[in-house]
Amino acid sequence: MYRIRFHGRGGQGMKTASRVLGSAFFHEGFEVQDAPRYGAERRGAPMNAYVRADRAPIYERGIILRPDLVIVADDTLVPIPAAGVLQGLDNRSVLLIDSATPEDEWRKRTNIGGPILVLPLPDTVDRSSLAMIGIACAGAAARLIGVISEDALEQAVRDELAPLGEAVVEKNIQAAMAGYAAMSDHAGTVSEGVPAAASGAGSPDWVDVPVEEVRLSGPAIHAGATSVEVRTGLWRTFRPVIHYDRCNHCNWVCSSFCPDNAISVAEDGRPVIDYDHCKGCMICVVQCPPHAIESVLEVEAAAAERRGSA
Numbered sequence: 001m002y003r004i005r006f007h008g009r010g011g012q013g014m015k016t017a018s019r020v021l022g023s024a025f026f027h028e029g030f031e032v033q034d035a036p037r038y039g040a041e042r043r044g045a046p047m048n049a050y051v052r053a054d055r056a057p058i059y060e061r062g063i064i065l066r067p068d069l070v071i072v073a074d075d076t077l078v079p080i081p082a083a084g085v086l087q088g089l090d091n092r093s094v095l096l097i098d099s100a101t102p103e104d105e106w107r108k109r110t111n112i113g114g115p116i117l118v119l120p121l122p123d124t125v126d127r128s129s130l131a132m133i134g135i136a137c138a139g140a141a142a143r144l145i146g147v148i149s150e151d152a153l154e155q156a157v158r159d160e161l162a163p164l165g166e167a168v169v170e171k172n173i174q175a176a177m178a179g180y181a182a183m184s185d186h187a188g189t190v191s192e193g194v195p196a197a198a199s200g201a202g203s204p205d206w207v208d209v210p211v212e213e214v215r216l217s218g219p220a221i222h223a224g225a226t227s228v229e230v231r232t233g234l235w236r237t238f239r240p241v242i243h244y245d246r247c248n249h250c251n252w253v254c255s256s257f258c259p260d261n262a263i264s265v266a267e268d269g270r271p272v273i274d275y276d277h278c279k280g281c282m283i284c285v286v287q288c289p290p291h292a293i294e295s296v297l298e299v300e301a302a303a304a305e306r307r308g309s310a
């Protein structure tokens with residue numbers, strides 16, 4: 001059985017990627033399971049999706065604890081323990097990361113023994129369109145597994161995305177094929193894992209949690225900024241940038257609409273974004289009446305910031 005886990009952030013199309021890979025397996029005659037798993041269900045939050053595929057009926061259920069292949073669409077997830085990217089990887093599991101950081105650096109950072117690959121994508125894949133990253137990951141996974149043909153992959157994209165129209169389907173097929181081609185030197189690197197056996201399985205690592213009164217165990221949160229220690233700004237893939245020459249201090253519509261309370265108003269009346277806690281939902285960009293807030297790719301904004309401070 002093949003066990004594949006996709007990790008990404010809400011909005012990166014990883015649920016669709018798992019569906020496309022599952023359908024492609026199906027076209028090759030496999031029995032398939034695929035399912036997404038969300039935490040906070042909102043754009044930018046860590047999520048994962050998994051696919052099981054076998055020539056025989058699949059009786060295994062639940063999340064994949066010992067993956068044969070892990071695909072990571074957003075490399076900022078790797079150091080976040082709660083995202084569980086490295087969970088269960090052994091010396092034969094393949095880790096594929098969409099990242100500008102080279103493989104040997106990831107080897108040092110993760111200290112894992114199995115193959116590590118980074119996903120190089122040609123310029124024809126529009127990285128500013130988040131969903132394109134997910135579909136390219138699906139294509140790359142198909143090639144790494146080695147039992148999925150281009151025809152099966154193309155048909156799977158058509159099956160899953162047909163309701164979105166022909167133009168979207170064609171764009172996604174192009175991105176899926178780019179991912180497929182990018183892994184041509186590693187075709188078949190992923191091997192099937194052994195079936196999980198009930199015999200010899202250890203007992204669950206139960207812990208006793210003392211029962212508390214509801215009054216104590218249910219925290220009351222009545223205001224924003226109660227989670228200052230959690231930098232949700234790390235989730236951001238796009239950054240809102242205010243152009244103060246166009247901002248007319250319009251009663252701070254942006255601040256009122258920000259769902260994370262990440263825009264405050266300075267003493268001189270200027271709206272100021274708290275980038276440590278702005279999750280990049282772009283609601284402020286849409287709501288600003290004079291269009292004074294621009295949406296900029298996070299990597300480009302960070303690079304411009306570094307150049308400015310150099």
Ligand code: SF4
Nearest residue numbers: 247248250252254288
């Ligand atoms: S909504 Fe736009 S114009 Fe109004 S305060 Fe915010 S940035 Fe300025």
Ligand code: SF4
Nearest residue numbers: 258278279281282284
């Ligand atoms: S993008 Fe704008 S509205 Fe969304 S969290 Fe950031 S500052 Fe708030």
